[in-house]
Amino acid sequence: MNTHRIFSAHWSTASFGDSADTSPMDLSALGEHLNQCKGSYGRLFALQCAAQSMEGFVAARFVTTLAVVALSIGVGLLVL
Numbered sequence: 498m499n500t501h502r503i504f505s506a507h508w509s510t511a512s513f514g515d516s517a518d519t520s521p522m523d524l525s526a527l528g529e530h531l532n533q534c535k536g537s538y539g540r541l542f543a544l545q546c547a548a549q550s551m552e553g554f555v556a557a558r559f560v561t562t563l564a565v566v567a568l569s570i571g572v573g574l575l576v577l
Contacts, residue, residue, distance in 0.1 A: 555562045
């Protein structure tokens with residue numbers, strides 16, 4: 498016996514039957530949050546982004562990176 502069930506989308510929101518528009522208090526809280534986020538992007542954030550980029554670069558070229566490091570250490574020992 499083949500029965501086909503049709504499921505309709507059931508949407509639920511947190512508006513509890515009220516309008517789902519943003520209130521001025523919501524917009525104010527969002528603005529404060531965005532200002533805090535902007536303030537956290539300082540020099541350390543830029544340094545963290547650079548470190549993540551370097552990590553991705555090194556991870557993709559692991560063997561080459563090891564060869565370059567070994568060569569640099571060897572040249573450094575010969576010079577000193």
